[in-house]
Amino acid sequence: MWTRLAGLVVKESIQFLRDRVMLVLILWLYTVEVVICTLALSFEVTDMPLAAVDLDRTPASRALIEMFLVTDTFAPAGYAVTATDATKWLQTGRARIALVVPQGFERDLARGDAPSVQVLLDGTNSNVAAQARGYTLQIVSRFRPPPAEGGGPAAAIRPAVRVWYNPDQTYTAFMVLSMVTLAALMVGVIYPAASIVREKEAGTIEQLRVTPVGTGELFVAKTLPTLVMGLLSVFPSLLIVWWFGVPLRGSLSLFLGLTALFLISAIAIGVLIAAATRTLQQALLLSFFGLFPMMFLSGTVAPVESMPEGLQALSLASPLRHYLDITLGIFLKGTGLPELWPQAVALVAIGTPLFAIAAVLFRRRTA
Template sequence: MNASARRLAAAVRKEFRQFLRDRLLVALVVFIYTADMVMCTVALSFDVSNLKLAVYDGDRSQISARLVERFTATDYFGQLVPATSLRAIDGILDSGRADLALIIPAGLAQDIDAGRPSAVQVLLSGTNANTANAARGYAVAIVGGFARDVLVEHAARHGVAVELPGVRAETRIWYNPQLEFRHFMAVSMIVVAGLLVGVITAAAGLVREKESGTIEQLIVTPLRSHELIAAKALPPFTVGMLTLAPSLVIAKLFGVPLAGNLALFILASAFALAAFLSIGFFIATLAENLQQALLLAFLVLFPLMFLSGTTVPVESMPQAMQWLSYLSPVRHYMEIALGVLMKGIGLEMLWPHFAALAAATALLGTWGVVRLKRALYA
């Protein structure tokens, strides 16, 4: 073993001992990849169900009762809040006791029997746009289906056989047949955990050396700049890659198929974690203390997450933001994670994202190393 290898090995051993001695930091890494992943996967969901429905039935007929039953028979609407008057609807929506209100006017059954056009009113609380859009879609579909059934029954009572033309969609859902949102959330949290661990551990570890004054001692050692940076990066990189294993087990327990080549995903995780560590080292060159490092880290973390598709679909963003998201290594890592773990596809389909992730890792790594070298050895 030559002198350079011996120096590097000694520095790596020292950094591993120092990193593992900080039990709180190690516990934080394990927590993010395990307990935090479980809590977020269970708690965070954009599925809309068990909506609270306020109902004012001004008709009080068999027809109106059937319409209300159409709503309550689905999983979309859970709690039914009866309203005694139209004025009471305002109070129910204002107080948040209902997400939407169904208003059935008096004379609905008579209008239907006479063949006259009739209408019911649906009021929606728009405080949560996602919930309101989903509730509107459910309500329109239910009322539309009810209207078709009423039309056929009305025609039959008058001796007219009606067969309404229609097109039936034969749907088949790939990759996630049960439409379990937690499958996507589990994969997303693995990606987010890598980002958090990479950026925060790298930034906090180097800034802590600055605060304690030991960074000057490292600089005056025979270690060269690239050896010092490699020694600093290896402990969080190794721990991050090792804690990837329990996160995959947790994802499997949540029902994620893990359909593809796990070696391919691990390779992508190594590229991504190296890129995230580089971002953390860059932040450490700007910060003078741990508080500054954490604030700068969050300044970087949120845009990276929001432009990656881990929280909202990239396709729903404005076009300019979609183009900007291609610069985020998190987006390419997320695409690879979904492709490998959910779809089971390989490098023949994912190579553009692998190439972009590798390029981002090389660029960020070079940038972080150069910046760190200048800051430490200037």
């Protein structure tokens, strides 16, 4: 018995060492992916883009804005001319917080009045908004303006903080929408990868080679059902979103169209995985090898602004990051194509070459 067991162990070890894809995958999971996830998974809010609106243009107003920008929590997104411009920046995602200092701010401080400053927060990610609100209150409470005329202390500031798009600051809205995007990614990647590899294992692809069916037709037949199924799966997800009380403030047709663009990228990744693997086990493991980095770098787990600059740049290559911005924008902000066209262009730029490469590799592996 022990001889047979030793022979089986040697055989499995040799077979394992011959599987280069599995060796590279395991090495990646235990090294590079551990490093990426450790750096990316930070729940501290840092470098949150802040739009400043200085309607007073005095030393006191500039000092208050500077107190926000010298911290690691906020980063300058620019000076907006009016509060309306700042709200547009919140709408497009250029800024996550807007600080509006009203006209007469320094004068009211000198008189001993308590001036009010307006703070607008993007509440699509309630965890980030809650932390930013707490930091805002701390900064305002520490602000010490110069003494008022007559030698008396200047009045304190009254911050008027408003959280937009998710005023209750519930984490449910962000979580359910991010889970919908993750589900779309998993369906788009895993289903075509598993389907094609299963055909390889069963030998049916070899049988199809002797039929009049062309490689291009076979490629379409493998990818089109996944695209249709992914779009149809959106509707049960909409019921779940509605059940959680999350509003759809934007266009459903726009959401479906941009979902189709996103699924093209996901399906292309699935076909590439199928081209690089020979067994269903390899395909599933390699799928998760790609899914986890895309998930961590998309902003679903931790804010992208809190990541190192290198990972922020790398996250731009993840279609999930752009699709999450699209989903949050359409559902919570009611944004349309004029605001979401950069994300749409990014999905096209990512998905088109991926799909073309997938088609070429599929043709070579099945020809």
